[in-house]
Amino acid sequence: MAAAIADPVRRAILELLREQPLPARRIAERFPISRPAVSRHLRVLRECGLVRDIPAGRERHYHLDPSRFGELSAWLSGFTSRAAVWGQRLDALETEVHRTRRDRRRGGAAPDRLEDTA
Amino acid sequence: MAAAIADPVRRAILELLREQPLPARRIAERFPISRPAVSRHLRVLRECGLVRDIPAGRERHYHLDPSRFGELSAWLSGFTSRAAVWGQRLDALETEVHRTRRDRRRGGAAPDRLEDTA
DNA sequence: CGGAAGCGTAACCAGTAGGTTACGCTTCCG
DNA sequence: CGGAAGCGTAACCTACTGGTTACGCTTCCG
Structure with a gap:
């Protein structure tokens, strides 16, 4: 799960999704890489539980799932404290x-x- | 810097160093990998500022440098909140x-x- | 109904990350 | 002084990661 956050593109996606849910298309067009590449990043985030998706017609709306962030945050707090x-x-x-x-x-x-x- | 934490060995090293400062030898012998491999992990952590070392004779004492942890923690808090x-x-x-x-x-x-x- | 739109996946390729062994340098100590 | 101890680095290999293009499937709409 920490590996998911290691990638700068994935971090940017998370920041994007923090503002508002977005269909895959909208996410992809904000990055200089190809759409399938973004699609795979989304899959990684999905499998980590950092992001969830809701099928909406032929689109697929992605939104943040903040529940998992607590784990990493808790681990970090063991150091900052x-x-x-x-x-x-x-x-x-x-x-x-x-x-x-x-x-x-x-x-x-x-x-x-x-x-x-x- | 997030990439430094992505590796499980490096996370374990950080947890180890959280308990007490240790010379490189002591760190290496707790992992199933070779000593040079650990040495490189230590270098990564050093270059990220997560760890610092103090030369002590022919040894090199490593200790945690917690100041950087705040950055990642701050980034995460933007999501957990x-x-x-x-x-x-x-x-x-x-x-x-x-x-x-x-x-x-x-x-x-x-x-x-x-x-x-x- | 048939083409376009929206996504995901498969196959492939290059770059990097992490492991190993071999080596060299400094420091300790008999 | 000379061998051993403690580390770091270099060279090398393998495996994975992230990128691309090609393709197929479902959903929308003229």
Whole structure:
């Protein structure tokens, strides 16, 4: 499902469908690629459940199915929520690494002076 | 950047690094693929800014860089936020389509009875 | 009824992504 | 100092992805 969003054309289609439902023809004519290519992109999105279609005569109306977006969003939130934590730990970690290297070179536990890292 | 997350191995690496920073060796040994393969995955993540590395002697400590995750998360929120809206409009739309088809077949404006859609 | 419109699929082709092995460079340590 | 450890990169191969054209099926309409 993440693979479906990886493609820029498919992302554009989703943004298009976010504004309003559209028949396949209308979607295809907004891209510089051929209609069958768009048709396959639509199939990928359909199989991922990101998009649904309603047959309407000889047309086929596509619309967004937002239910699936939550999954990826939830996965991402597992990372963004810890941003602050790591941000705080980061400089401390970097300092620690530098200190360790210096210690080993000197062969002893040096105080945390920073004259060569500043 | 979305392409970086598309790969399952890279997602697993990110989840791994979310727990704690790790040297490349430790990351590689948790996957059934070769070490150079993991090394390239790490490069992709690095170039996307999802991950950063700190040289530590002959090792290279990798850690998460959560700042970029917000971008994708923000893009996704543009869809999830409208979930309720479209969910409400959806059945109405579907009904409308069916009604239109029926109307055209009959050649007149039919009342919105639902005997064949219910 | 018959042609046009709207879509999807099949077959084919080129570019890329991800895997492997071989290799080279730096860092550690006996 | 010299071998081992830890990484990254290059070269190569295969598989998949995304694009195109050709085609077939259903639906509309003069």
